[in-house]
Amino acid sequence: MVYPRAFSGKPTRHTLRRMVGAYARLVENHSVPHSATHSTPRTAAFFDLDKTVIAKSSTLTFSKSFYQGGLINRRAVLRTAYAQFVFLAGGADHEQMERMREYLSALCRGWDVAQVREIVAETLHELIDPLIYDEAASLIEEHHTAGRDVVIVSTSGAEVVEPIGRLLGADRVVATRMVVGDDGRFTGEVEYYAYGPTKAQAVKDLAASEGYDLARCYAYSDSATDVPMLEAVGHPFAVNPDRALRREAANRGWPVLSFNRPVQLKQRLPSLSMPSRPVLATVAAIGAAAATAGLVWYASRRRPDFARITRV
Numbered sequence: 001m002v003y004p005r006a007f008s009g010k011p012t013r014h015t016l017r018r019m020v021g022a023y024a025r026l027v028e029n030h031s032v033p034h035s036a037t038h039s040t041p042r043t044a045a046f047f048d049l050d051k052t053v054i055a056k057s058s059t060l061t062f063s064k065s066f067y068q069g070g071l072i073n074r075r076a077v078l079r080t081a082y083a084q085f086v087f088l089a090g091g092a093d094h095e096q097m098e099r100m101r102e103y104l105s106a107l108c109r110g111w112d113v114a115q116v117r118e119i120v121a122e123t124l125h126e127l128i129d130p131l132i133y134d135e136a137a138s139l140i141e142e143h144h145t146a147g148r149d150v151v152i153v154s155t156s157g158a159e160v161v162e163p164i165g166r167l168l169g170a171d172r173v174v175a176t177r178m179v180v181g182d183d184g185r186f187t188g189e190v191e192y193y194a195y196g197p198t199k200a201q202a203v204k205d206l207a208a209s210e211g212y213d214l215a216r217c218y219a220y221s222d223s224a225t226d227v228p229m230l231e232a233v234g235h236p237f238a239v240n241p242d243r244a245l246r247r248e249a250a251n252r253g254w255p256v257l258s259f260n261r262p263v264q265l266k267q268r269l270p271s272l273s274m275p276s277r278p279v280l281a282t283v284a285a286i287g288a289a290a291a292t293a294g295l296v297w298y299a300s301r302r303r304p305d306f307a308r309i310t311r312v
Contacts (some may be wrong), residue, residue, distance in 0.1 A: 039211035045143040046203055047136070047170075048221035049154035052239045054131040055262045056067060059156040059166060061131070065123045071111050101155075101193065105178070108157075109188030116159050125164050129266070133259040134167070136220075136239075140168060143218065149210070153202060153229065155195045167265070174202045200228035207225065217232065220257070224248060281282050 050057045051294035066072045093167050108116075149171040154161045179189040194202060207214045215234040219226075224244035230236035238249040239257045249256050 025133065041216065042149070042211045043147070043216045043218075044151050044171075044206070044210070044212045045139070046151045046153050046216040046233065048199075048223065048226055048229075048239075049152055049164065050215075051222040052220050052259075053133060053136040053140075053152070053168065054128060055133060056131055057156070058128065058154065058160050061127050062120060062123065062160065065119050065127065066116075069115060069119045071115070071119075072107065086299070099218070101190070101195070104157075105190055107189050108178065108186045111186045113159065113184055113186060117163075120160055120163055124167060128164055128167065129264045131262050132265060134258070134261040135259040136261040137168070137265060139220070140170070144169070146228070148218070149212075151203075153194060153199050153201075155193070174199070174205065174206070194223050199226060200232045200311060203229055203232045205265040221245070230254065277302045 039285045047053050063072065067074065138201040143150055150169070151172045151174065152161060152168065152170045153174040154167045155176055158173070158177050162173050165173040174194050176190065179187045179191045179194040192198075202215070203217075203219070206212065207217070213237045214232055217233040218235040218237065219230050219233040220237045220239045221230060221239070221244065222240045224241055227245070227248055230238070236252075236253055237257055238245050238256050240259055241249060241256060246256065248254070
């Protein structure tokens with residue numbers, strides 16, 4: 001998006017009209033709370049994370065960093081590398097996902113949560129940024145431009161997904177949560193497992209609490225295990241689908257998207273990068289103030305009496 005440039009000197013009538021119109025559109029898209037617009041229900045776009053937004057498994061990608069931090073041994077690194085290979089080769093079915101969940105739950109038992117978060121924060125840009133699909137990043141920007149919330153819904157753990165969500169500019173994150181003991185370490189038990197029907201229920205719960213009209217919402221995933229989530233919205237999309245989801249998409253007439261261009265966010269064209277919503281709101285407010293000042297100046301030139309009144 002190209003933002004309106006600030007004016008300098010005495011604005012012409014055409015410049016004033018252009019500025020007021022441009023900033024009005026900016027405010028309409030990004031700065032007006034959805035609750036304030038009664039005529040249009042809120043909408044959202046729900047994105048699975050692994051192989052939908054990023055090219056690999058988010059959790060398994062950090063295995064080397066966890067090894068270097070002393071959280072896992074070399075054997076665990078090799079096992080997670082194999083799991084990553086299976087995941088990339090053809091996706092993971094229900095049984096494989098269950099085995100992976102049990103393995104990771106046992107693996108992380110006793111990990112210090114603060115250390116995990118520190119490792120993820122330190123290596124996030126190095127490991128995850130290069131894996132983000134350019135096509136997915138563009139879709140996220142387009143949904144934000146259209147006024148929709150963006151929600152990441154992932155089976156990976158919250159300690160990994162939440163920082164990735166912030167990196168992507170997501171508005172909300174739904175992720176698996178592990179139980180943390182009084183000592184600040186994972187107990188190995190799962191408090192909430194964001195998987196299959198549970199993802200769909202999370203989408204419905206968010207719709208109820210946030211006022212989303214699910215019939216006008218979007219969802220994206222690569223796995224047949226996410227069919228319940230895709231069924232929950234009016235605009236489902238299969239992204240890099242596994243065989244089962246590809247068959248399901250063909251039977252239901254769901255669009256199929258192919259994402260194959262991982263690219264670092266900082267290497268994308270500046271014009272495709274959207275500022276965060278607080279930044280957009282600030283820009284809009286400043287722009288509206290500048291446009292108002294211009295209108296005051298123009299009115300003062302047309303009506304001398306008005307100029308004297310505004311200076312009082």
